[in-house]
Amino acid sequence: MLKQFLEAGRIVGTHGVRGELRVEPWCDSAAFLAGFRTLYWDHGASAVKVKSARPHKSLLLLTIEGCDSATEGDLLRGKILYLNRDDVKLPEGKYFIQDIIGLSVLDADTGKKYGTLTEVLKTGANDVYQVEDADGKQYLVPVIPDVVVSTDVEAGELHIRPLRGIFDDED
Numbered sequence: 001m002l003k004q005f006l007e008a009g010r011i012v013g014t015h016g017v018r019g020e021l022r023v024e025p026w027c028d029s030a031a032f033l034a035g036f037r038t039l040y041w042d043h044g045a046s047a048v049k050v051k052s053a054r055p056h057k058s059l060l061l062l063t064i065e066g067c068d069s070a071t072e073g074d075l076l077r078g079k080i081l082y083l084n085r086d087d088v089k090l091p092e093g094k095y096f097i098q099d100i101i102g103l104s105v106l107d108a109d110t111g112k113k114y115g116t117l118t119e120v121l122k123t124g125a126n127d128v129y130q131v132e133d134a135d136g137k138q139y140l141v142p143v144i145p146d147v148v149v150s151t152d153v154e155a156g157e158l159h160i161r162p163l164r165g166i167f168d169d170e171d
Contacts, residue, residue: 005044005082006098008033014073015061021073023060030055040082099153105131108149108159117158139166
């Protein structure tokens with residue numbers, strides 16, 4: 001089952017004296033997170049109104065209702081902000097990382113199970129999926145059209161055609 005509220009980032013400090021918060025985004029970018037007018041606390045239990053948001057280097061500078069000083073902002077340090085999945089329209093073929101972690105990685109042609117997707121690594125050119133087999137051995141799979149055939153979040157499956165050497169090399 002897909003979570004309705006997804007972790008968006010963590011408050012890491014304040015910026016200035018008027019309660020502006022520094023947020024470490026846990027999504028594609030600070031610019032993406034800056035587009036939200038409502039974020040949430042406590043796994044979506046309560047909404048927080050965003051007054052302003054702007055990217056600053058790799059962080060998001062955020063002003064929210066009810067936080068008007070650096071002292072109030074310091075009390076929020078370490079808190080996790082959530083976004084509502086309904087507030088986001090993802091392009092075709094794009095997924096939230098939280099939705100694909102845990103997918104079974106299967107051979108697209110034979111159905112052989114290679115393992116479970118445990119992490120998504122951002123490398124710049126393309127993402128790389130970390131796959132862990134039943135014995136705990138980890139493999140890296142490039143996320144390119146020649147390798148990733150299909151992703152079915154509802155079925156919990158990722159179908160791939162691995163490049164030679166990813167799974168069949170001898171240590």
